[in-house]
Amino acid sequence: MIFGKDALPQYAGTRQRVVSVIVENEGTAPNRILDAQGAYWVFDAAGDIRKGLTRSTSDIMSATFNDSDNKGTVVALQPKLSKKRAEEEHRWVVGKAELDRIAADIWPKVKSDKMRSAQGVSVKRPPLTYDARHALDEATANLWKISHAVAELKEPSLKGFAHEARSRGADRPEHELLYQAIAQLADQRLEILRRRRTGKGVWYAIVGVIKWNGDHVGQSVARFHEKCEGKRSAVVAARKLLAEHAGEFAENMTVEAEVLTDLEWQGRLPEVED
Structure with missing residues (x-):
């Protein structure tokens, strides 16, 4: 649901309490x-939660990283109050009654202990058997080599690469679909390089907020973006977004900007929605 792949229209236009539970398994x-952890999900008219989650994340981030300008012994209380209000609006404390109900669902003593499942609108996924998972893992283990090889090529080489892949596919019908996919990957890479060279087409300005731990490992905690026409407009928009969110920079937080073509943006979209 957080990626927009499912929705619950039965809750459209409502605000629901949700509990996210982490369970330790033995075998x-x-x-x-x-x-x-308790949170509120706000459903739109179609039963989608993405807009509500975006607003929740934005409010909590803004409150958390709202720097106060403390001078001398005077302590500014407004940021703390703002954070408290944001937490109260988007979070709630899970009590004993809720935990007992969840425990009964996990370890039911009678049939009535089991909770009723909410039905989404996405098509039910077929079961992934052990054999199917193993076969998929085997078949895709070295896909990264294909992407890496294509990414290393320049424009003239990509044209020849794509043409030869299609020719080999025509000569080997049993692998034709695989060769076509490789050729399409080269076509996309060629178009990305062309857009970067000309600066034309649809571009996106992106600013990310990254939190770094003591081991110098970064975790993305927020992203902001703007759709633009042309690379120059995207650069200007990235500067604007960078200025708007510069206040979120801290000792263990960095604010970084970049511009991407719309083709590259599609590859980032799941990350951004997350």
């Missing part, structure tokens, strides 16, 4: 509840 059996 395939649940052993104990490690954590439970």
Whole structure:
């Protein structure tokens, strides 16, 4: 649901309390509840939660990283109050009654202990058997080599690469679909390089907020973007977004800007929605 791949139209236009539970398993059996966090989900007219989640994240981020200008012994209370209001609006404390109900669902004693499942609108996924998962892992283990090889080529080489891949596919019908996919990958890379060279087409300005831990490992905590026509407009928009969110820079936080073609943006979209 957070990626927009499913929705719950039965809750359209409502605000629901949700509990996210982390359970420790022993083998395939649940052993104990490690954590439970309460949040509010706001559903739009179609039963989609993405707009509500974006607003929730934005409000909490803004409140958390709202720097106060403390001088002398005077302490500014407004940021703390703002954070408290944001937490109250988007979070709630899971109590004993809720935990008991969740525990009964995980370890039911009678049939009525099991909770009723909410039905989405996406097509039900077929079961992924062990054999199917193993076969897929085997078949895709070295796909990164294909992407890496294509990414290393320049424009003239990409044209020849794509043409030869299609020719080999025509000569080997049993692998034709695979060769076509490789050729399409080269076509896309060629178009990205052309857009970068000309600066034309649809571009996106992106600013990301990254939190760094003590081991110099970064985690993206927020992203802001703007759709633009042409690379120059995207650069201007990125500067504007960078200025707007510069206040979120801190000792362990960096604010970074970049511009991408719309083709590259599609590859980033799941990340941004997350």
